[in-house]
Amino acid sequence: MAEVFDVIVLGIGGFGSGAAYHLARRGLRVLGLDRFRPAHDQGSSHGETRIIRKAYFEHPDYVPLLLKAYDLWADLEAESQQQLFWKCGLLLAGLPDSEAISGARLSAKQHGLTIENLTASAATDRWPGFKVPNSFDAVFEADAGLLKVEDCVRTHLDLATTHGAMLLFGDPVVSWSSTGREVRVCTATREFIAASLVITAGSWAGSVLAGLGLPLQVLRKPMFWFETRSPAYNLAASMPTFYFEMPAEAASTFYGFPSLDGQVLKVAQHSGGELVADPLLVDRQLRESDVQPIADFLRTCLPAVRTQPVRHSTCLYTVTPDRHFVVDRHPEFSNVVIGCGFSGHGFKFTSVLGSVFADLATTGSTELSLDFLNLARLADQTSMADRRYSCSSGFGMTAIGSQESARQGTAPTLETSQCFDAD
Template sequence: MTARVETDTVVVGLGAMGSQALWRLAREGVDAIGVEQFVPGHDRGSSHGESRIIRTAYLEGAEYVPFVQAAWRAWDELEQASGSRLVVRSGALMLGGPDSGVISGSVAAAEHHGLAHERLSADELAERHPRHAVRTGEVGVFEADAGAVLPEASILAAVRLARLAGARVWTGRAVTRIEPDPDHPRVRVGDTEIRARRVIVTAGAWLPGLLPGTARLGGGIRVERRVLGWFRVTGPACDTSAPEPVFAREEPDGALWYGFPSMDDGRTVKIGVHAEPPEVGAGTTRPTGSQWGEPVDPGTGPRPPDGADARRLGALAAGLRGVAPLPERMASCMYTMTPDEHFLIGRRSELPGLILAGGFSGHGFKFASAVGRALADLARDGRTDLPVGMFDPHRWDSPPAHP
């Protein structure tokens, strides 16, 4: 027999976005259930790895800036409510050629919104940020309003606060079916059916499997493998008392990688590759053995890091002074990519009663606090004052044919 449970809102997936949505709903007195197939803070998806960059001069587009500013405010709320340090404010350094996307995009966003930032010449980079081996002609952009968010700690804090506020949290239980309905959407969890007024689906890489139609949005959502590496610090870059900022660096071939100052009392520096060169040929060549971007079945998960991954990360880490040539440990994770690499937040007309959030394309965690607030608003009130219009899941729809 099927057991039936009633609630106002179900949140499917308690990772970066779902945990924050559940907390926001519960603290507003909404009866809510959060369902997580693993345990909060797990390493099976896209919300682990100890640190995530948060930056305000957003190189992916100036239109993101109001949303990241809202995220900063929401992170402050979560920190205050939890009594935990969840954001490390270290500043951020962008490095690349003068015309590279990482430099031009950051400057454009900063100038459009009047954000404080500093442009640095190669000589200024070398003097102020000696960790980086600066190439001739390379320039930088520094912004103080940036740093790192702690992903596992943030998720655990939000889930703990949601429980304290009255939310029911089901862990180790997978959702097998979601049935859209304008009035009473249903979620099947094993032999239990949850009937609700609204369902928020924040299932990460599992979103296309739970809602197959979403896999076709804009030509297809894809899940890709990425690898993170922690490099032992072998010595200071030079004598400096200034904290080292998080960074992103664009290589001459177009590869974009990023890194964090030590989060473990000076023992290691963490780096990862966001994007490899955009194409093979035409003057660019992907590194031999590079596997970034290979497809992943989320049920199986990304394959473990290997020697080729270590060598690739090591080749990039050669751009840093005072670190070991190869990582002492690595971890795999997943990117869930949309065709335009912008997020999905909102409703689809063919999925009544559901609110979607997904496709964060490797740059979403910093926004999790604001996404959670927006999702809670949409579930509770049907609207939000946060700037999420650019993430409309209907944006790829063909315009209606004119007679």
């Protein structure tokens, strides 16, 4: 017999753990389901650290969300009595018209955020571990810093459980269906019913939401830890997180973190990435071709860091064509909420969007302005609009009562049965 909940969260990694926590905290009967163990290393939310910042170069519209995200991270630290955020700042470096520099300045100006503008030599003098190229400008944001990524996921999950959520791991969801009023979710062995469903399936969103034909691409993104040869790179020596946008001929962006242990620091390339056909089969081996551009960057900009990695880990970006997130309700089923396409910059938002997913799943709306993240903007890149209110056996969608609705001039009730390959 199916077990009954108020809300089911499909995928309790970065965003799903936030959603489960906020839903459970509001007193709802919550079920969270994941194919892997808590805070695992097979998706997009692992590798020790994530940068968090306010002067958002990607788009000023993210800033109100970020202000709320900061508040919610502080609340989570207070409730869990655990430090999750280190306010060590962020150094952005690039040509004056680079996206990072000009975008951060724009967001700071529009939202009255505090940033410091520095010349390349002033930045190098202040943080002697860096060698900022002379043609670059630098922007320092003192409010930025790092989040301990696995600790954040674990804390959201642990507190979701404390607030009464049931969380099940190691059992992939194989199908879901909705009548618009009720959802039914199945794993290989169990069946669950709820009033609403939140789908936060990360790199599996494309297959879990196959009926929508979302234009998502999964990219292989390795990260590396390198030995430092100077205490200047240590968190304790006020070394900030960093993001360098190298000029056109290198066409690459690199980011990294201060050394947490005084021995190694983490660096990775934000640009590029190999397309992944199946997230379960991504190549996690160390490749010399991944290391080489980062080693070149280190030689140029962090010269006292060794260029042979001592450790690596492979992560996944799930990117939309415009690199902005998808946060919306399902176009056919208002009781199904979708969060996906976080495009390699989502983690810092898992606190605030966890709360937004809880709003959308329970009231259908949220006070925060999210229009710029809606699904409709991607419609010309999907065949989504064509499939609205129509039968499509290829995607397992069934319109129920559509002829009756057409006669009555009302919107049809739709039921979808989305079966996908979970292996």
